[in-house]
Amino acid sequence: MGTLPTDRLIVLDHPLVQHKLALLRDADTTTKDFRHLMGELAAFLCYEATRDLELEEYRVRTPLEETAARRVSGKKLGVVAVLRAGLGMLDAVLDLIPVARVGFVGVYRNEETLQPVEYYCKLPSDLAERDVLVLDPMLATGGSSSAALQLCKDRGGVRISLLCMVAAPAGIERVARDHPDVAVYTAAIDRELNDVGYILPGLGDAGDRLFGTR
Ligand code: PRP
Ligand code: URA
Numbered sequence: 001m002g003t004l005p006t007d008r009l010i011v012l013d014h015p016l017v018q019h020k021l022a023l024l025r026d027a028d029t030t031t032k033d034f035r036h037l038m039g040e041l042a043a044f045l046c047y048e049a050t051r052d053l054e055l056e057e058y059r060v061r062t063p064l065e066e067t068a069a070r071r072v073s074g075k076k077l078g079v080v081a082v083l084r085a086g087l088g089m090l091d092a093v094l095d096l097i098p099v100a101r102v103g104f105v106g107v108y109r110n111e112e113t114l115q116p117v118e119y120y121c122k123l124p125s126d127l128a129e130r131d132v133l134v135l136d137p138m139l140a141t142g143g144s145s146s147a148a149l150q151l152c153k154d155r156g157g158v159r160i161s162l163l164c165m166v167a168a169p170a171g172i173e174r175v176a177r178d179h180p181d182v183a184v185y186t187a188a189i190d191r192e193l194n195d196v197g198y199i200l201p202g203l204g205d206a207g208d209r210l211f212g213t214r
Contacts, residue, residue, distance in 0.1 A: 004176040010048060010185045017044050021187045024165065025203045031212040035088060038137060038165065038210065042089035045163040045185045046096050049133055050077075078130035078157070080105060080123065082148045085206035086135040089163065093133065101130065105148040109141075114197045116143040121151050128156030137206045139167040139186065140199050142174025149179045165206070166190050168199045 023029055024037045056073035059066055080103040081090045094100060106120025124130065132152055136145045145162055152160055160182050162175065167186040170193055175184055190199045198204070208214055 004172055004180075004184060008176070008180070008183045009172060010183065011189060012044055012048055012185065012187050014044065017041060017187050020044075021165065025201065027204065029209075031209065034209045038088040038206075039092035041165055041187055042092040042135065042163065043096060045089075045187070046093045046133065049161045049163055049183070049185045050097070050131075053131075076126070076130040077101075078103060078124050078127055078132045080132060080134045080148065080152055082107060082134065082136035082144060083120065084108075085137045085210055088206065088210040089135040089137060093135065093163075100133075101126075103127070103152075105134075105151050107144045107147050109144060109197065111196070114141050114143065116147040118147055118151070123152065123155045123157075125155075127152060128158060130157070130159075132157045132160040134160060134162045136162065137165040138199060138202075139164045139171035139175065139184070140193055140197055141168075142171035142178075145171065146174055146178045149175070149182055153179075161185060166199055166202055168193050168202075 020037050020040050053075055054073045055070040058069055058071055060069040077097050077100040079093050079100045081087050083104055083106040101124035103123035107116045107118045110117055134148055139145055162182055162184045164186045166188050168190050190202055192200050194200050
């Protein structure tokens with residue numbers, strides 16, 4: 001059984017992350033609050049996943065004097081939302097990185113086989129030059145995320161991170177096996193999958209809870 005080395009599996013144990021994750025899990029949380037919480041958690045995940053961005057020195061003039069300052073050194077970033085539920089993370093990530101180029105991968109799970117079915121792919125053409133953040137809140141069997149990561153690689157992506165709310169051991173193992181070079185950032189590692197592939201304890205169907213569908 002493959003497991004991700006610890007430097008490729010980053011679990012955010014910050015108290016605010018755990019507090020908001022608990023609210024996200026709660027079946028009584030409204031659609032409106034669920035959407036808001038997923039955005040807040042996505043921002044925390046993005047913050048952690050961009051921790052190693054390079055900085056360069058430059059000078060700025062404050063209202064009082066000139067001073068040394070630092071800025072992100074022109075590193076190009078790409079963000080790829082896995083439809084549908086990755087949309088719930090996208091705005092918050094773009095608020096932090098407004099210059100990122102955005103791609104979309106449409107993939108859903110066949111409810112019986114649990115195999116990913118790809119139906120859409122639109123990715124930035126220069127993915128090879130970018131650090132790529134793939135957004136998919138649920139890492140269950142890992143089939144959907146693994147397929148999205150492969151599509152990014154097929155388009156040249158080489159430095160890729162996966163950001164999710166909740167990861168199941170099976171999904172972590174799948175990504176470790178298929179994409180050992182990819183770092184996974186998550187707010188939680190949950191216990192297991194149930195017999196229809198839902199994460200336990202999980203938070204239910206992320207897409208349905210985000211968009212009020214059933
Ligand atoms: C959900 C979720 C992930 C996938 C995870 O998508 O958003 O993409 O399931 O499951 P897996 O790890 O077993 O592949 P879903 O198939 O429900 O599609 P939707 O987001 O369009 O509703
Ligand atoms: N997709 C979801 O939205 N939730 C799960 O628990 C598993 C897959």
